[in-house]
Amino acid sequence: MGALTDSRKRLTADHRLPIPSFPPPSPPPPSKRPKLAPFPSSLDPSTSASPPPNPSPQIIHAVAAASTSNTPGPSSSSTPASSPLPNRRRLPPPPPFKRPIHGPQRVLRAFRFDGPARPHAAGPSWSSPSSPPAPPPRSLGLEQYVELVNSVSHPAPPTPNAIPDAAREKEAVPLEVVAIEEDGDERKQQDDEEEVVRGSVVVRRVPLYKELYEASSRKRDAKLKTLEFEVRLAEEGRLGLERLAEVLPRISPKKEEVPEPFVPLTDEDEEIVREALHGRNSRERLAVHEPSNIVITREILQCLNNQEWLNDEVINLYLDLLKERELRQPSKFLRCHFFNTFFYKKLISGGYDYKAVRRWTTKRKLGYSLIECDKIFVPIHKEVHWCLAVINIKDKKFQYLDSLGSMDMKVLRILARYFVDEVKDKSGQQIDALSWKQEGVKNLPLQENGWDCGMFMLKYIDFYSRNMDLIFGQKHMRYFRKRTAKEILNLRAE
Template identity: 80%
Template sequence: MGALTDSRKRLSADHFLSADHRFPYPSLPPPSLTPPSKRAKLAPFPELDPSTSAVPHIRPSPQIIHSTAAASTSSTPGPSSSSTTASTPLQHRRRLPPPPPFQRPIHAPQRNLRVFRLGGAARTHAAAHSWFSPSSPPPRALGLQDYIEIVNNSHPAPPTPAATTDSTRQAEAKAVPLEVVTIEEDEDERKPQDEEEVRGSVVVRGKPVYQELYEESRRKRDAKLKTLEFEVRLAEEGRLGLERLGEALPRITPKKEEVPEPFVPLTDEDEEMVHQALHGGNRRERLAVHEPSNIVITREILQCLNNKEWLNDEVINLYLDLLKERELREPRKFLKCHFFNTFFYKKLISSGYDYKAVRRWTTKRKLEYSLIDCDKIFVPIHKEVHWCLAVINIRDKKFQYLDSLGGMDKKVLSNLARYIVDEVKDKSGQQMDVLSWKQEGVENLPLQMNGWDCGMFMLKYIDFYSRDMDLTFGQKQMHYFRRRTAKEILSLRAE
């Protein structure tokens, strides 16, 4: 539909330049005074009162001017025809029809004001500039200052407490909070993150809502994003599963037992030290000297701890002295024991049973304790090419015989029974009854599987019994025990 003009007829520039009709738009430049290219169409000459008509007179033809001047002269007194001529500034133009009584609305594209939730303020502002009001100026586009005024006017300042009334409180209770949402699209001032920012009552959104919805929909349709989300979710579930497994493992996994002290493995330095001691060149080199017992260990003596070698007296006696020192060093950890050397039993039975031959071996001044106060007394027994062990178990009141080949010698236990009776009577003057004590061969005894480990089995019987431990070793640990015994002798400390 085309735009409607002010009149169905085209107006000339004379209409706008008349004294009574000025250009109604001061902000626009006045129209050109050049007459139109076409002559105006003739219109009927209405009879109007010159005093009320606002249309300028068009000069008629000479005949009409003459007749009009004559009529005015004869009918009314007054000035001559010069006044009539002055009232018609454009005498050579024909008169045009009068303007319409009111301006017609113009139908054309206009800029719409989009204000969200502004209530009656926006409607009042739009009604003040209605095109249908003849006296109102045409509306203009809202500028930034007008927009700010509209926003500020929509949030009235809170009244003072003195001026607050019940009606005002009710109106405030019914008032709807105002929120104006704008979108910033200035590329130079755009923030790196698409976030919403609240400035007073205006919420500035980094991206339009439709763009956010589009991006969210695109992310849902993106196969790569779905794969990444699945991998992230899978990794998170795996992490949670590992955490739950870590909490459950201590409950379902049996506790790992610590390595017993008799089986603690040797370090690399200890292994190197033992290897150098057992496989060195100089066989007469002194490797250890034990001053309390006056025992000197050379490489030749220590080499009995190599595999397939029989143990000699020096190594056995020094190891028994180290066991006694260990007990004195940690008395709460080990039983109170006495360790006879390899020469005691031979001396006791050298000429049959002879207590006087060994009577001075156990003086209190020498031992600093009495045998009757010990828990166990260990007596090494050497039978030509075989080592055995006899135990006087005072704590359990029995005599025990341990042979790594499974043998039993009751004569040895009978001689030891006579010895302990004579020892107690000699040192304390008391009579000890051992007839009720039991003489036994230890059952389930670890046995040797070759012809050269009897001495090492005897030392380990003594070691475990002094710890008050069961004999939980066998033939397969003998290689380790040989190297450990060599290490303890070289360091002169039993562990």
């Protein structure tokens, strides 16, 4: 074991110091040096700067001789023949530049690729002490990988020198991956292909194979095709409705407003009228009008059924309701007076008797004088037929309306005489009413059966009090009967 140690020490010493040409000196005394000493100063500049402490004169002399022999020149001592070890292998020359070493390194900052390399990744320095220190080697990071990918997928143009350096630096934008937390309101499901371009990297949220698979599955799905067709159909229908809404006002006539006398009854009103006209208890009180002290039972109201003659109670109550309507809305209706069905009979009871009806029209009782009215309506009953006479003070004439188209001048002359006596008795004025025009109204709507004369008479009064033309006919009589029953039940004319 001791012999092996001596041989190792001798080989180490031979490797460290070249043997000079002169005879070797006596071996130095044993020392406590390490068995493997560092290389000489020609390999490590740091070791050459500080010589070992207390060197022996023999070692100093040997080092000087070795440096003289290694100096290039025409000296004969530098030949290999002068070396005691001619077959000794010499060290290779240092490389011309520093070689980067690709070794594993730890990234110090997450998702940042500009951190320093690990210290152990740098290799030994092969440059001379006088050369400037080389920059630390950089591993192949994300920036270099992106440049490599772009150079392969997008090769550089044939003239790279034409691109300025500033433009190159601007194109090479460093990429930093950041995780973004979106709010619940702003988070949206995006099924379509979504690509975000940051710098020169295309980031896909969904892998390409998954997008292609989903696209192909959507094409093969029958339900999706049906939904797409329904959506397209609904969209076309919506566009068609929009165009129709634009064209419809131009091609359709304007809808005329329904005149007030023809407003249809609601379903509720229809049911109330049907119950009142067709109920079982005929003596049931349906309406009581206190100002005129008229009581309407089901038996009395049933005269408004189809094919029935109107009685005095229904006609007189309806005329009182027309007067109340005028007092509610005086600006909407003419100022009128409505005599009841007993006035004309009382007036002609003795041939002509003004005193019999003198107290019927006192101002204290009515609140106005007949001379102040626009029109005065007088119902005329001829046994089985109803007619109407009108004292038209506004137009200064006497009018006679018969739904059968007949004319009775005697009625108009009696009413002219009455009006002269009335004005003279109440106001003391003398008017020449006998000279006013007496006529039968032409173009009257006529009845076409034997039971609607009373309803025609009431509608003559209703339309004239509204200052409207007589624009109704036989076809409206069924509706007018129901409407009159509704107004009597409500004790309110409309």
